[in-house]
Amino acid sequence: MFIELNYRSGKAAYLQIAEQVKYAAASGSLLPGDSLPGIRPLAERLEVNRNTVAKAYSELEKEGIVEIITGIGCIISKSNSPLKKSVRNKLLEEAVDAALVQAHHLQASEDEFLDIVRKRMKTFSKRDLRAKSDSKK
Amino acid sequence: MFIELNYRSGKAAYLQIAEQVKYAAASGSLLPGDSLPGIRPLAERLEVNRNTVAKAYSELEKEGIVEIITGIGCIISKSNSPLKKSVRNKLLEEAVDAALVQAHHLQASEDEFLDIVRKRMKTFSKRDLRAKSDSKK
Amino acid sequence: MFIELNYRSGKAAYLQIAEQVKYAAASGSLLPGDSLPGIRPLAERLEVNRNTVAKAYSELEKEGIVEIITGIGCIISKSNSPLKKSVRNKLLEEAVDAALVQAHHLQASEDEFLDIVRKRMKTFSKRDLRAKSDSKK
């Protein structure tokens, strides 16, 4: 499995795990229905306590990314966001704002920012396509 | 002054302050010899305890970004080297990626995402203008 | 049969089963020699794993409330002493107090509380009647 911890990053271990799963789900490496590693095996491999992995998974469940089924495991949920449109748009704006604030701090011009957005979008699209062809196998 | 706190970010207040000064110094918006706001006025404006601002400044001094001179204030030190361009771009890409991941989970199309980016950019530009006229006072 | 599970109570399923049998035996609703439902039918009706019912019965056996006879089933043992009246009343008062505390926090007046008690009592009586006619089948 792809998850790895950077012990020097200062970021909480459970957040690193959650973020990597989120990223993989967003980029198509993990598709709805896919299973995540069990809590205990993953905890052992990453050399963290089971609770740390459990917290990551539970965080993902709160965000609607995965479904945890006791006795079965943790699977990527179909991304039918149960959010109200207004809440959804607010979350989107917040995400964009966070990036804009960072860009502002780094003195990036609007054009430079848009260039980067377009460039990263292409990367994500490519991954989506790869995921689609993977799933045809 | 440009420093602003995001109370919902979860990041420690003193780190937000230090980071913003660091970025401003790294990107040339603050030059060696420039003065930072006094501890008391800044603490008042940001509505935090003076200790919090003091901790931020002391953090910056430890990193060699500024020099604290008792009785005078806090000035940008000259030994400060700007962020390498590759590091800066990596930070920008990470910020953009985070927003794109969020957008994907919220099932936003590329067009919708770009629309929001442009809309929020406008808002930020307006704020900048307002900030500039404020600073004329 | 009278056993019902409250899936939202947070209490373990096997404990709910054991407790209800215990109370029924203690209050005379089940007499020494009476048979309990078979493990498999009860598990099916309550929609739990057979192990869960088995654990409840085994718990009851450990406490001397019932006897498990392989091939026959599970019967109320005769050494069973009913709850002392003082203990029973204490349990009742505790249950009532918990409801009163909740009512106080929700700022319900005494009259409002009594109204709800009467209303819910009626609902319970109806259920009892329905249960009785069900059991005639």
Next chain:
Amino acid sequence: MFIELNYRSGKAAYLQIAEQVKYAAASGSLLPGDSLPGIRPLAERLEVNRNTVAKAYSELEKEGIVEIITGIGCIISKSNSPLKKSVRNKLLEEAVDAALVQAHHLQASEDEFLDIVRKRMKTFSKRDLRAKSDSKK
């Protein structure tokens, strides 16, 4: 302070703490504005970890019983329930139902149950009166 733990009850320590505060607030022993013991002193006295007390307090905050203010402490909040009426009534019914279920298991008649309700109500009222005269001091 009045809080005590029963180590043999099997109930989680944090729930025992929360329940006792809740009970005291409901019966008038603690009035809005009163301070609860600090997390650390109480943890020391009860010989549990600080997190256990913290969890109890945080539970109480979620239920709207108290307000936790970092750097200050934990105070009984003015009981302006921010709940919708429908939610409030549902909670009330659930509380009453729990008591009725217990009564049913203990084979209490409706009249016996109502008697106990009235008896316990009187006890709560007396405490409220005492609390009022206490506060006049």
Next chain:
DNA sequence: GTGGTCTAGACCACA
């Protein structure tokens, strides 16, 4: 085997 909970210890931000 699965996930869930309670308690604990260490460290952090903040006043």
Next chain:
DNA sequence: GTGGTCTAGACCACG
């Protein structure tokens, strides 16, 4: 001093 968070270990319910 205050409360808050992350990680951990032990135990439990359930399939």
